[in-house]
Amino acid sequence: MVVEGIKVHRFIANFLKYRYLLIELVKKNIKIKYRRSVLGIFWSLMEPLLFMIVLTIIFSTLFKSDIANYPIYLLTGRLAFTFFSDGSSQSMDSILINRGTIKKLYVPKYIFTLSVVLSSLVTYLLSLIVLFAVMIATQTPFTTFMFLAVVPTILLLIFTIGVGLILATYTVFFRDIKHLYGVFLTLLLYASAIFFPADIIPAKFQILLQINPLFVYIEMLRDAFLYATWFDPIQLIYGTIVAIVSLIIGIIVLYKNQDRFILYI
Amino acid sequence: MKPYRDLLFILILAIASLIWSLMIPDLNIYPLNLPPLALFVLFLPGYALLAALKPPIYRNNLCIRAVYSVNLSILITILLIILSIPLNSNDIPLRILLFSVTIIFTPIAFIRRNLVETETEPSTTPVKESDIVTFPESMEGIVIRVENVGMEFNLSQEKVDNIKEYFIKLVKGELLYQEFWALKNVSFQVKKGEKLGIIGLNGAGKSTLLKLISGVMKPTEGKIKVNGGVVPLLELGGGFDSNYTGRENIFLRGALLGYSKSFMERKFDEIVEFAELEEFIDVPLKNYSSGMISRLGFSLSTMVLPEILILDEVFSTGDIKFQKKSEERMNSLLSKDTTVLLVSHSMAQVKKLCTHAIWLDKGRMVMEGPVDEVIAEYEKSIRK
Incomplete structure (x- = not known):
């Protein structure tokens, strides 16, 4: 049941045909997001900066945390987490928001989800500027290990796309996943050791932290920016496997269900 | 090498x-x-x-x-x-x-x-304004082949779209689906350049058929083969982003139709000129009048002479001046080698534009053939 002439089965040819659409959608997401604000794109820089300042004050005065170079520790975690949470929760709406188009034109459905995740990647890359600025301000040495941050970023991107595809698909059928996911994200925030040291979590629950792929990616980012060391090989392997598996599951889930979208949107 | x-x-x-x-x-x-x-x-x-x-x-x-x-x-x-x-x-x-x-x-x-x-560019045949409507004498290849197509919908009593309701209905045993075939055993072929009208009462499955051919839906059973680019002209003005300016919307729509950026850049001036929106092209669409939006939609949808054109009710837009212009363009679209599928309740329109027609009733094909015969039978059955 393939409508030929639209080349559904020729994935790559199709992707190339619509790659310009992908770029246009990413542009649109970013433009629309900042169009009405005075500071414009600078909001994506201000926000993590303010977040960092507030939490640094709280944690260095109230809780007396002993994390070395707390601002960088916090920012790496925060940037990665925002990327994931923005990307995945906007993915949930990506199919539903574009229902007008999907009902009228044939467009590969994953393009919409992919565009949302890619726009949060752009925001993430922009906010790396903040990280560099804070690194200069706190006199954190720049090392060549910094370049290795490419690895966790790519893994995080793949993981987010996978999760985004799964969420986008099931949100079409069950709209209230959105509310559940909000709660889940809050839980995940605490299970990723973003603003507290990982070892304050009791040994009993350490396993939760270790199997949380987000924590793994954040640790890898810290290895690159903060600790200037090699990745933990186990984390690297585990992170890669999780990312690829989630992408594969995402693609399968979407392809099995996308023909039924039209009946539900 | x-x-x-x-x-x-x-x-x-x-x-x-x-x-x-x-x-x-x-x-x-x-x-x-x-x-x-x-x-x-x-x-x-x-x-x-x-x-x-x-x-x-x-x-x-x-x-x-x-x-x-x-x-x-x-x-x-x-x-x-x-x-x-x-x-x-x-x-x-x-x-x-x-x-x-x-x-x-x-x-x-x-x-x-x-x-x-x-990489190949999309067909860039320009739409000529003054073309005489001629139907090709010799029919060449078949561009659309529909074989035994059936489309089944699950009509539940109420639409269940969240987990809570799903479980409540599951527990109560109310998750009954009513099978409904919007189309069943529909087969026909359309040759290149043929103008096919699809007629029938409301709920006969006409729009479902068009959606299947344009690839928006996939049939539950049967096969649909389409050779050539399909451009659906379903609703004008729909699918635009109101926060986006006219310029941005043109590029977005072009991308949605699968055209490349360079192609859209070449077509841009022509689209704007035809829609008569030169002054407003950098204004967000929410400040447009509805006439301006539909003019833009019309201009965009008809910028390329498509191989297969799908029309769900023919429309007329804008003031008298624009109506005349759009009619001329429609005529040039309907001429030549373009294959047209038209859904309409106006028999006069179908007679005027189409060479062949199929008559659908409750998802089944009743009749197929030259447009005059089909319409005569259809009108006879309604009068009964």
Whole structure:
């Protein structure tokens, strides 16, 4: 049941045909997001900066945390987490928001989800500027290990796309996943050791932290920016496997269900 | 062979930089060591990157690419010096990064080069305003073949679209679906240039059939084969983003229809001119009047002479002046080799525009044939 002439089965040819659409959608997401604000794109820089300042004050005065170079520790975690949470929760709406188009034109459905995740990647890359600025301000040495941050970023991107595809698909059928996911994200925030040291979590629950792929990616980012060391090989392997598996599951889930979208949107 | 020139070049460079790094391992007088090292180490990934990212410019010109790569490596060197990152030949993470860039981007460059050369532009036949409506005498190939198509919908009593209701209904045993075939055993063929009208009462499955042919839905059973680009002209003005300006919406819609950016840039002036929106093109769409939006929609949908045109109720838009213009364009679209599928309740319109017709009733095909016969039978059955 393939409508030929639209080349559904020729994935790559199709992707190339619509790659310009992908770029246009990413542009649109970013433009629309900042169009009405005075500071414009600078909001994506201000926000993590303010977040960092507030939490640094709280944690260095109230809780007396002993994390070395707390601002960088916090920012790496925060940037990665925002990327994931923005990307995945906007993915949930990506199919539903574009229902007008999907009902009228044939467009590969994953393009919409992919565009949302890619726009949060752009925001993430922009906010790396903040990280560099804070690194200069706190006199954190720049090392060549910094370049290795490419690895966790790519893994995080793949993981987010996978999760985004799964969420986008099931949100079409069950709209209230959105509310559940909000709660889940809050839980995940605490299970990723973003603003507290990982070892304050009791040994009993350490396993939760270790199997949380987000924590793994954040640790890898810290290895690159903060600790200037090699990745933990186990984390690297585990992170890669999780990312690829989630992408594969995402693609399968979407392809099995996308023909039924039209009946539900 | 051209495609292998790149590979050979990169290979030679790789060997050269390998030999170089083995021969002079202790050139670590920072920052004196930077320029030669950067030139060698950064050149390779820079070259691969450029080859991968900018195929149209650097495609067949090895020299230009090499010059740009040198520039790029100089730039990065300056950046490294500014950031005071010590670069030495024994720096392993940097090595790995640069080599992985080379390894990742070289195949991308290859794939893109080969694809760019084979990439085809969408049909750019311009729509001529003054074409006499002539139906082709000789029918060539078949462009649409519909074989035994059936489309089943699950009509639940109420629409269940959240987990809570799903479980409540599941527990109560109310999750009953009523099977409903919107289309069943529909088969027909459309030849190139044929104008096919689809008639029937409301709920006969006409719009479902159009959606199946345009690829928006997939049939539950049966096969649909379509040869050629389908342009649906379903609703004008729908699917625009109201926060976006006219200009941005034109490019967005073009992308949704699968056209490339360069193609849209070439068509842009023509679209704006036809829609008469030159002054308002950079104004957000929410400030447009509905007439302006539908003018833009019409102009966009008819910018290319499509191979297969799908019309769900023919429309007329705008003031009298624009109506005349749009009618002329519609006529030129309906002429020539364009295959047209038209759904309409106006029998006069179907008679005027179509050569053939099919009559659907409750998802089943009642009759197929020349337009006059089908309409005569259809009107007879309604009067009964």
